[in-house]
Amino acid sequence: MFALALHGSAIAGFAEGASAYNNRNYALAYKEILPLARAGNPDAEHLLGLMYYMGRGVQQDYKQALMWHRRAAMQGKADAQYVVGAMYYTGNAVIQDHKQAVTWFRKAAEQGHAEAQQVLGLMYRYHIGGMPQDNVIAYMLWNLAAAGGNANAAEQRAAVAKKMTPEQIEEGQALSAAWRPGKPLPRTSRTGGG
Numbered sequence: 001m002f003a004l005a006l007h008g009s010a011i012a013g014f015a016e017g018a019s020a021y022n023n024r025n026y027a028l029a030y031k032e033i034l035p036l037a038r039a040g041n042p043d044a045e046h047l048l049g050l051m052y053y054m055g056r057g058v059q060q061d062y063k064q065a066l067m068w069h070r071r072a073a074m075q076g077k078a079d080a081q082y083v084v085g086a087m088y089y090t091g092n093a094v095i096q097d098h099k100q101a102v103t104w105f106r107k108a109a110e111q112g113h114a115e116a117q118q119v120l121g122l123m124y125r126y127h128i129g130g131m132p133q134d135n136v137i138a139y140m141l142w143n144l145a146a147a148g149g150n151a152n153a154a155e156q157r158a159a160v161a162k163k164m165t166p167e168q169i170e171e172g173q174a175l176s177a178a179w180r181p182g183k184p185l186p187r188t189s190r191t192g193g194g
Contacts, residue, residue: 014032014033014036014041014043014044014047016028016032017029017030017031017032017033017036017044017047018033018043018047020032021033021047021051021056021057024056026051026056026057026058027057029047029051029056029057030048030051030057030058033047033048033051034048037068037071040071040075042071042072042075042076042077042080043072043077045068045069045071045072045075045077045080046068046069046072046077046079046080046083048068049064049065049066049067049068049069049072049080049083050065050083052064052065052068053065053069053083062087062092062093063093065083065087065093066084066087066092066093066094069083069084069087070084073104073107076107076111078107078108078111078112078113078116079108079113081104081105081107081108081111081113081116082104082105082108082113082115082116082119084104085100085101085102085103085104085105085107085108085116085119086101086119088100088101088104089101089105089119089129098123098128098129098130099129099130101123101129102120102123102129102130102131105119105120105123106120106185109141109144109185110181110182110183110184110185111181111182112144112148112181113148114144114145114146114147114148114149114150114153115145115150117141117142117144117145117148117150117153118141118142118145118150118152118153118156120141120185121137121138121139121140121141121142121145121153121156122138122156124137124138124141125138125156125160132187132188134188134189134192135160135163135164135168135172135192136164136168136171136172136175136189136190136191136192137172137175137185137186137187137188137189137192138156138160138192139157139160139161139164139168139169139172139176139192140172140175140176140179140185140186140189141153141176141185142154142156142157142160143157143172143173143176144176144179147176164192165191167191168189168191168192171189171190171191171192172189172192175189
């Protein structure tokens with residue numbers, strides 16, 4: 001009973017902190033979010049990471065942003081996994097490491113995070129971060145990201161389709177139709193390498 005009540009108050013505190021953040025009352029957001037983040041709430045950790053990343057209510061500090069995002073990412077928060085991937089990709093607060101970026105983008109993409117799917121598709125299309133060049137996997141990822149609302153992915157899918165055979169497009173469609181959030185994404189396709 002006590003744990004349930006505590007959990008309920010943590011959710012209420014996060015809602016108040018998120019509301020304060022959305023209303024640009026960053027001082028109140030920080031006051032509400034910090035204890036929840038310290039207690040290990042992944043939503044609060046992610047929001048606190050954003051506050052440090054953007055310098056909202058706190059001094060901008062990319063190392064703090066990375067630390068809080070990584071904590072949330074380790075607990076499976078897809079938005080935080082995407083941010084950690086982006087920070088590794090650009091070398092923001094860490095040594096640039098495209099292979100680490102791929103790892104974090106893949107974790108978020110496998111949960112259905114459209115932006116992570118879109119970026120991972122680029123990495124397959126252009127052979128970045130040790131990814132095999134695979135237009136079918138890129139097409140599949142962009143198909144999923146476009147379904148998730150990412151407009152860039154729809155444009156990239158249309159552009160790569162012009163360079164693909166009908167068999168490759170068919171495989172990309174079949175892979176995206178078969179995939180569900182929470183399932184591993186394929187790492188290579190049958191027809192799309194090269």
